[in-house]
Amino acid sequence: MNSELVQSLLKPTPYSHPCSTMELIETHISWIILTGDFAYKIKKPVNFGFLDFTSLSARKxxxxxxxNLNSRSAPELYIEVLAITGDAAAPKLNAITNIEQDGVIEYAIKMHQFKTEELFSELDASRSLTFEHIDELADRVATFHRAAPTAPExxxxxxxxxxxxxxxxxxxxxxxxxxxxxxxxxxxxxxxWTLSTFAILTDTMRQRKANGYVRECHGDLHLKNITLFNNKVTLFDCIEFNDGFRxxxxxxDMAFLAMDLEERGLHAYSNRFLNHYLEETGDYEGLKLLPFYKAYRAIVRAKISLFEMEDFRDQPDVIEILWKKYQSYIDLAESCSALPNRFILTMHGVAGTGKSTVALRLVDKLGAVRIRSDVERKRLFEFNPYKHPDRELASKLYSEEATALTYKKLAVLATHILNGGLSVIVDATNLQKWQRDVLQDVADEHGVPMVIADxxxxVSVIQTWIQQRENTKGDASDASFEVASRQMKTQDKLEGDELEKTFVxxxxxxxxxxELVSEIRKHLL
Incomplete structure (x- = not known):
């Protein structure tokens, strides 16, 4: 009945609106019918253990x-649930409130149709995905997670x-x-590896829940479930069929998207997304769980590839593609179990020398996690990192005591990042010897090398860059040219052993x- 129904819905007759195109998209659990302005999604009557759509009442x-769930992240996209009546050969679409239950043969979700080419997966395929898209996506996911309800204790x-x-x-x-x-x-x-790592992380998982990090998330956050709708990055199609998965x-949740970007070979975008998300949320402590969750998510996608193969037994070309997809996911999961090479790279230089710009380039190329003193200093005082403080607050933010607290925080965050198997880029001036010693102590404690990017x-370039920055909204740095001039006079010069590990x-x-990237890859990775 379902195949006949789908074929009938691929004709314009059942719809009350004009249909400029009729197209079917099929997944292992759904049929999606595209009509031009609207899309209709019907759930397949399948049972995979983790979901059961076999009864009509369950599909409703x-x-x-x-x-309801997708109205959290895509309220403009989802419209309503419709009842399908009549029979498979001549179906009718009706508002669900106007129909007796006995006459319903199926249910469908009505959505606004968006351009397929604006899916992030298609932007990737057409090489149209940009760092700007990734930054907006990281903001969107961070905002979504902050607003999500916390799981009851x-x-x-x-x-x-x-x-x-x-x-x-x-x-x-x-x-x-x-x-x-x-x-x-x-x-x-x-x-x-999964079972042994799980045993090690059990206490951390429990503590994370007690601290409010278990929330009602998306559950299926990958590029095929992200689109540009009305020129805005939009998350859709969250998990609705299994509360535990959501x-x-x-x-x-974040690891799923980072993994998906990596599987597509978009490592620079994965690094950028991870860094931007962490900078927005401050959840560096959670990195300890990242390899486990990335592997878990990759294994889920590998399993789904095998499930999908069963729908295409008579199409060997599709079977081959899905098998390669399985192998790619399972290999990625296996890579999460490898012991990583880690390092700490500390930026060094007075304000306005381009440290943050260079650090971001290194993030994109090396896969390290950047921590910024400008952001963490303000986070300690619960002040928006991208706003500039008034004179009274600035005197507190930039006091010697606040600077000591900031470096203590940077050391803690660096430890979390190293424990997550990742390298650290410390984006700060690091002009005082004691500041560099704090970070060297972290490196020594973890047995990893530390290098300095000076x-x-x-001076004319510094002055120009600071002026440009002051005219730009949303930058975390507050340093003026006067501050930079004072730093030039009061800094502790690099010397001795420090010079041996410094790249200018x-x-x-x-x-x-x-060149710095090449040297780091040659000697540290």
Missing amino acids: QYCEAEL NSDFGSPEKLLMPAEQNFEQIRERLSTREHLEQLAHLEQ WVDVMS CQAA IHSDIMEETN
Whole structure:
């Protein structure tokens, strides 16, 4: 009945509006019919264990849940749930409030149709995805997570036990779909790492829930569920069919998107997204969980690729594509278990020498996480990092005591990042020897090397850059040219052992940043 119904809905007849095009998109759990201005989504009557759409009442329930839940992030996109009456050969679409339950044969979600080419997955395919898109996306996800309800303490959402069950189910469902010894051994190795890592992280997971990091998230945050709608980055199609998949640690939700970008080979975008998200949220402590959650999310996508293969048994070309997708995801998950090479790179230089610009270039190229003294200093005082303080607050923000607290915070954040298996870029002036010693102590404690990027620029260039920055909204730095001039006179010069690990960069020469990247890759990665 369902295939006949879908074919009938691919004709203009059932619709009360003009249809400029009729197109079907099929996933492993849904049919989506595109008509031009509107799209209609129908759930397949399937049961995968983690979801059960086999009954009509369940499909109605989850259509309504999808509409309500997605109104959080895409209220302009979702319109209503419609009842489909008549029969499969001649269906009719009706407002759900006007129809007796007995006459309904199916339910559909009505949405505004958006341009397929504006999906982030399609922007990637056409090489139209930009760092500006990624920055807006990170802002959007951070805002969404901040507004999301926190899981009640007495619920089992986000508990380690709640997470372990679907993780184990992933391996069971994948294993029964594999046949070769090589692939089964790879899966067994990954399963062993997952279980041992889970045991290590159990207490952290519990503490994260107690601290309010388990929230009602999106649950399926990848590029195919992100689009530009009305010129705004929009998250849609969140998980509605399984509460446990949606009520998760925000780090798990974020890890899904970071993983998806990596699987597509967009490592610079993944690094940029991670850095921007962390800078917005301050959740560096959660990085300890990032490798585990990235692997978990990759395994979920690998499993779905195998599920989708079952829908295309008679299409060998599609089967080959899906199998390669499975292998890509499972290899990415395996890479999360590798021991990383880590380092601390401290920026160095007076205000206006381009430290933040160089640091951001390094983030995009090296996959490190940047922490900014300008942002963390203001976060300590619960002040918006991208606004400038008045004179009274500035005197507190930039006092010797506040600077000491800021470096103590930077040391803590650097520790969290290193514990997450990632390298650290400390974006600060680091002009005083004691400040550099604080960061060197963190490096020594973790047994990782520390290098210094000494940013230099002519005084006239510094003056110009600071003036340009002062005329730009949204920059975290408050330093004026007078501050920079004072720093030039009072700084502790690099000397001795420090000079041996220092790279000098003239910030206006892009090639020198690229040379630094090459040296770091050669000696540290």
